[in-house]
Amino acid sequence: MKYFAGIDIGSTAIKISIVDGKKNLLGSRISASGSMFYKYAQETLDALIGELNLNKNDILYIVATGYGRKLYKEANENISEITANAIGARAAASEFGEIKTIINIGGQDSKAISLDSDGNVVNFAMNDRCAAGTGKFLDVVALKLEIDVETLGESHFKSTGTPLSVSSTCAVFAESEIIGLLGNNHSIEDIICGVHYSIAKRIVKLVKRVGVKEGIYFDGGPALNMGLVHAIENEIGQRIFVPSNPQITTSFGAAIMAVDSYNYENS
């Protein structure tokens, strides 16, 4: 059998997807990036192969992507996470309709990607080298509020007052703003709701740079946070599509790319 892998090495997590020759997703695995990207990527891939009862030699082609993609030397090819994300999103949402825009929030950056009707990337915008409006930002908030990052979404919907906005766009300064709000006994739910809206506003600004269109797909770890999804939907004024496993879109795209590259090289 012929199998293909996409490995997405991000700042926070390593995501791996394996597809068959028809680009069907067979399985995926997520692990923390930690300090040794290469080693952990290798271990994660082995674990996934084992989980799917595959043989290592059946993996015919590997495409690496993400910040750490160049560290994974065994890859047959590496592509930028923007290209991989676009391919993965179109495939993941095929039953829902056409994707025109992708919002991706990662551990250390956020992106808006605009696609043409053939799925080609026509424009993209990123906030680079700043944790504001990223997964890291949510981590910092959760840590300060002494709650699990996974419960932020639930808390969002429990907010009954006016969301308390955080005006600092810098994660470090925002932290001290949150301490100030907590010091004055404001409801944690209103703070969380305000944080989500602050991130949502930044994201919508990013999307506006590439143009707001119908058919918005949202992926990356923070897309698991339904409170943030709700805030972005309100700010952008339309529904967005969130895949069931939003963290693996980019690795899925890389795996699909692996199939195409393999077929092209062997044609």
Added chain:
Amino acid sequence: MSNTSHEIESPNEKQNRHKAMEAVKLLNTLREDFKSPILSMEYFYDLFERVYCKHESLHEGKTKIGTMCIQIPSEIIYALDGVPIRLCNGFYTDDEIGSDFMPQKACPLVKATVGQFASGNFTDKPDIVFSPTTCDQKTKAGATIESFGYKIYDVDFPRTKESEASREYWRRSVKQFAVELSKFQGKKLTKTNLEQAIKKIGYAQSLYHKISEFRKHEFVPILGLDVFLITNAFFFDKINNWIEATEKLVNELEQRVRNKISVSGKVSPRIVYTGSPPIFPNYKIPQIIEESDAIIVADETCSSNRMFNDMVAVDEWNIYDMMDSISDKYLKGCTCPIFTKNDDRIRRIIQLVKTYKADGVVYQAFAGCTVYEMEQRSVLEAMEKAGIPILYLESDYSPSQGGQLSTRVEAFIESLKTRRRNKK
């Protein structure tokens, strides 16, 4: 295309939420961040919270008369049984909405006002709107607002105030305004209702003057930020409620002065604030000033001092004399930079500095408010001649400008502190 299930806000709901978020941020700061809070300020905090966070309407069943600038005489509106609603707007959310209809470099106040009309989202929607032809942007904004389906009545305002001809011209405009409003309201202006309205507003002004007296003390009993809030409330509040709350406040301040309870420290520099008007919730610069341990003791702005400073001075209580006196108050007392020459404004700033023993002046112009931007040159020159330290700043409504502005304000305040210490 979607697989999420939560309701999405309508544009108006979104705008309301944005405004609530802006409002609550400032109100929390006022409630929590300063020492020795004033109990009777709670009425005003609560008022703004009700209107801007809970979106309560205050004047159901009354005819609301929208005014686009300070020059539309409230006395005539009250006499004709209307409620004046001043539509000068301080919300960044509305500024962003208005940006679609205005040049990019336009004044944020005008953009915000246009933005609110574009959205049609008011807690107390004006039934009729009067727009005095003051600055270019407000004058032209009238037509833009009309294109959204509102009826705007222009009230001709002269741009010179020295000549007798301009005085005549403005008196004619005010009469014309009274005729239009009278027709709209189906009510006649009489000696009695006009006199009552003049006296009521005069009384409200006298309360403001009392507050101002307290601010002259060495121990300043009230923040400039709180005073801006009180005067901004006069834009839209029920006048009787406003008077009642301000009476209570005056009593409390009287006690505070007696007990030497101060919101400022011994070295806190005393500031006179001038320039583009702080309108709720855009108190960005006043907030930076008072968070940097300085205290605003007086201002020369159209959203605060200029609304209350000059009284209607009536010789004979007959209707023609009252009308002329009202007109004069709004022209002769006005120190807006739209006038050809404006030595009055310089004189008033210097007078405020002396009367309130201020250490310096902060002059803020909205980026895009050309007349205030232009006039900074003559004001700065005059202050230099008079030996008064002055800081000139340009700002807008965007929330992300804080850092650079606060560094400049803090440095200015520190220099004033050093001067204060050296003087002693």
